[in-house]
Amino acid sequence: MQLHMESIYKSFRDKEVLKGITVKMENGVYGLLGPNGAGKTTMIRILADILQPSKGQVFINGQDKNTCGDDYRAKIGYLPQDMNFYPDFSGWDYLQYVAALKGIPTDESKMRIIDLTNSVGLTGDLRRRCIHYSGGMKRRLGIAQALLNDPQILILDEPTAGLDPQERIKFRNIISAFSKDRIVLLSTHIVSDVDSIAKEIMMMEYGFIKKPQTGTEYIRLIENCVWTFQIPVSELIVYQHNAVISNVVPKGNTMEVRVIDEQKPNNDAVQVPPNLEDAYLYIFNYLSNKHKGEGKVSPRQSDLSADYN
Ligand SMILES: Nc1ncnc2c1ncn2[C@@H]1O[C@H](COP(=O)(O)OP(=O)(O)OP(=O)(O)O)[C@@H](O)[C@H]1O
Ligand SMILES: [Mg+2]
Incomplete structure (x- = not known):
């Protein structure tokens, strides 16, 4: 069929x-x-x-x-x-x-x-x-x-x-x-x-x-790009602007964040295995920025533009 x-x-x-x-x-x-x-x-x-x-x-x-x-x-x-x-x-x-x-x-x-x-x-x-x-x-x-x-x-x-x-x-x-x-x-x-x-x-x-x-x-698209680390609540906004946040869990006075970023986002960040949800968020963040004409396009994201034109 x-x-x-x-x-x-x-x-x-x-x-x-x-x-x-x-x-x-x-x-x-x-x-x-x-x-x-x-x-x-x-x-x-x-x-x-x-x-x-x-x-x-x-x-x-x-x-x-x-x-x-x-x-x-x-x-x-x-x-x-x-x-x-x-x-x-x-x-x-x-x-x-x-x-x-x-x-x-x-x-x-x-x-x-x-x-x-x-x-x-x-x-x-x-x-x-x-x-x-x-x-x-x-x-x-x-x-x-x-x-x-x-x-x-x-x-x-x-x-x-x-x-x-x-x-x-x-x-x-x-x-x-x-x-x-x-x-x-x-x-x-x-x-x-x-x-x-x-x-x-x-x-x-x-x-x-x-x-x-x-x-x-x-998932391969975001290999080595998913990180977790803890930050004070007040810093969350910085990462919201610069990377894709895939999850946030309150841990005492801090927040544990899961971030998709091609660069290591901070010294304490630990790399974790990516999953499909991370890939979905990454792709839609790219598309949404592209649609609004905002944000930088990374080399990996430019691979996507061949499929979404
Ligand atoms: N019969 C219709 N007349 C006018 N606009 C429509 C009609 N059907 C869909 N649309 C518009 O087309 C766009 C896509 O709608 P569609 O229902 O296909 O999306 P979707 O991906 O199925 O969304 P959801 O996840 O909410 O079900 C929307 O902006 C919707 O308002
Ligand atoms: Mg629908």
């Missing part, structure tokens, strides 16, 4: 939200990371065939999706960021309804609903009205409906919002098992959601996207 977006632009009135997205995805889990308003949902809705791009094309196995008719949607499972439920529907009614919309025969859909609700842990709640489900249960119901047609491409917009840690692990296991021989794209702004599950990660900001890379490749 191959999904390819070629030079996708999208504007809403005079606001350009996607500015030339080109991405090729093959089987496996892809994480789409980006802050609020980056354009993740817009990109996902184009892939889910809910929105048309202003310019550009989407290809599935080399064929333009607009020439595939209903075949394209039949291959897609989509979990929207915001889901609405009819007030009278039970979980069971809702899944039957979605199955009917997807054209799945009733006897087939019954078995499928039983299997899927078992995998997402909703079996005991199927007869309850779904508007009374908790946030996490609604998400799990959403994941089940996205999987109903056994899609080749599964697109999940913020699938883990509202899930507790145990549910997140369950979710990861479902997705990992499912992603064999298929494409899964999941958007989030929570780095840990994609860290362990995604084969490759795309970072998105200001309508641009960085080509998919592994978490290890992102």
Whole structure:
């Protein structure tokens, strides 16, 4: 399976939200990371065939999706960021309804609903009205409906919002098992959601996207650049201006800070192993400065400008 977006632009009135997205995805889990308003949902809705791009094309196995008719949607499972439920529907009614919309025969859909609700842990709640489900249960119901047609491409917009840690692990296991021989794209702004599950990660900001890379490749970008040290609270502002602070923990009268800086930030700083969250903060700090026309660009950051132009 191959999904390819070629030079996708999208504007809403005079606001350009996607500015030339080109991405090729093959089987496996892809994480789409980006802050609020980056354009993740817009990109996902184009892939889910809910929105048309202003310019550009989407290809599935080399064929333009607009020439595939209903075949394209039949291959897609989509979990929207915001889901609405009819007030009278039970979980069971809702899944039957979605199955009917997807054209799945009733006897087939019954078995499928039983299997899927078992995998997402909703079996005991199927007869309850779904508007009374908790946030996490609604998400799990959403994941089940996205999987109903056994899609080749599964697109999940913020699938883990509202899930507790145990549910997140369950979710990861479902997705990992499912992603064999298929494409899964999941958007989030929570780095840990994609860290362990995604084969490759795309970072998105200001309508641009960085080509998919592994978490290890992102982390390599800030190798030897992550430090911790303690400072009085009054000095925090100095580091806020000169480096990217990835964490601050109060320690008695001082603060222990975790900083991403290409130079050793002070004599007491101790180098620590970088993680994906550090890389995310580093990249978005660079992009945000670039967008505002502020801040210096370091040699490592200039490597990024080849991908975000
Ligand atoms: N239908 C629309 N009409 C006008 N503007 C829109 C529409 N949909 C999205 N936008 C704008 O496009 C930009 C990107 O929105 P989008 O929902 O794609 O971001 P996102 O990355 O999914 O954010 P979040 O993490 O908050 O879900 C925002 O500025 C948003 O206001
Ligand atoms: Mg969104």
